[in-house]
Amino acid sequence: MLPALLVKLLVVVLVAVVGYYGWLFFKINRTEKNIVNTQGEVTRVKQELVNVSNRGEIYTRQAQLMELNKLIDSHPYWSNVFPAIAKVTLKKAAYSNMVVNNDGTATISVTVPTLEDVDRYLQVFDMADVSGNFSDLKVGAFHKSQEGDGISYKFDVRLKFNPVLLKYNNLAE
Amino acid sequence: MNINIQSNIIPKMQMPSVASAPSRNALVELVLLTIVIGLFTWFLVLPKKADLKIRTVAYDEVKKNYESIAGDVSTLKELNLKLENNKENIQKLDEALPLRERTVVTQLLFSKIAQTSGVVVGDINIASPGDEVAAGNKELIKNPYAPQRKLKILPVNISVNGTMSQLLDLIKKLEDYGRLMDITSITMSVEQENKLDLRLNLNTYYFPPQ
Numbered sequence A: 001m002l003p004a005l006l007v008k009l010l011v012v013v014l015v016a017v018v019g020y021y022g023w024l025f026f027k028i029n030r031t032e033k034n035i036v037n038t039q040g041e042v043t044r045v046k047q048e049l050v051n052v053s054n055r056g057e058i059y060t061r062q063a064q065l066m067e068l069n070k071l072i073d074s075h076p077y078w079s080n081v082f083p084a085i086a087k088v089t090l091k092k093a094a095y096s097n098m099v100v101n102n103d104g105t106a107t108i109s110v111t112v113p114t115l116e117d118v119d120r121y122l123q124v125f126d127m128a129d130v131s132g133n134f135s136d137l138k139v140g141a142f143h144k145s146q147e148g149d150g151i152s153y154k155f156d157v158r159l160k161f162n163p164v165l166l167k168y169n170n171l172a173e
Numbered sequence B: 001m002n003i004n005i006q007s008n009i010i011p012k013m014q015m016p017s018v019a020s021a022p023s024r025n026a027l028v029e030l031v032l033l034t035i036v037i038g039l040f041t042w043f044l045v046l047p048k049k050a051d052l053k054i055r056t057v058a059y060d061e062v063k064k065n066y067e068s069i070a071g072d073v074s075t076l077k078e079l080n081l082k083l084e085n086n087k088e089n090i091q092k093l094d095e096a097l098p099l100r101e102r103t104v105v106t107q108l109l110f111s112k113i114a115q116t117s118g119v120v121v122g123d124i125n126i127a128s129p130g131d132e133v134a135a136g137n138k139e140l141i142k143n144p145y146a147p148q149r150k151l152k153i154l155p156v157n158i159s160v161n162g163t164m165s166q167l168l169d170l171i172k173k174l175e176d177y178g179r180l181m182d183i184t185s186i187t188m189s190v191e192q193e194n195k196l197d198l199r200l201n202l203n204t205y206y207f208p209p210q
Helices: A002-051 A055-073 A078-087 A115-124 B020-085 B087-096 B103-117 B138-142 B164-176
Strands: A094-101 A105-112 A134-147 A150-161 B120-126 B152-162 B181-192 B195-206
Touching: A002 B020, A055 B020, A055 B087, A078 A150, A078 B164, A105 A115, A115 A134, A115 A150, B020 B087, B103 B120, B103 B152, B103 B164, B152 B164, B164 B181, B164 B195
Parallel strands: none
Antiparallel strands: A094 A105, A094 B181, A105 A150, A134 A150, B120 B152, B152 B195, B181 B195
């Protein structure tokens, strides 16, 4: 009785396996057809891609825009620097020569009326809120000069300024 | 004539037993079916299944490729539409970073900016763009956007004379102007009472074909 039952079961299994094989056969055919159709679509969209009008200009503009954005990020705003320098300058001091570079260095020729003013001029840069933007001040030789009736003292100053001052919206406070 | 056949003379026929024959057949069928199923599965179903897997992977790749290209086409079409609807911004882009450099135009531009600030222009020195074709590039005329491009720097030196406020105005105009210009160094010196000499080193840029 049991072998007969097992035979029936195996017949069912065989039918199922044959059915599965048939399904695999069908599925492979369908997948193959899909591959061929999709490859046809790929060819079509590739052609469409080539034929998109202004394609060359789009690529050029994209590259141009990318370069411009990079340049704008590093664009220096010098008009931020001069008010910051003016703010830390004594009213009695006058500048006769100034060289400022975008690497954050500056050389300035300063004229003040008295030796005490030279000291006052330098003291400003020791203040904590000033040293954030201007630092490492080095002073060259003093020259005493006669201008009209008055005497003045000239000296060169080399200093570093914070390059952040050159960034947009970083106006010195 | 009467023939008497004795029943004991006839040998008894050996008939198979009713219970054991089907059982043996069933066992044979069981074995055969198992072999058939095994062989069918091993030689036909499993290779077919592996084949389907390979083709499914291939189809997925082709499909992914298609979707990627179709996406590119759609993006390009959108960008093309934006390009056509933003002519004004494109002009600004070309002003900020020109696709070609004409030194004369740049010279005129600096003169114009200096004049509007009221300073007296001493000298405007623009570096030569080397052996670049300034005009009449046949390939470029035929297809202005096809070649690969590379950013180039054009150094400019300007010497002007004016009051402090004029010079500051000039610096402000240069840094805010539509054509991108990066001042790299500023040299200011007193020439006479209220008059200053200003020398500016700056870089301006363009994006020509390589």
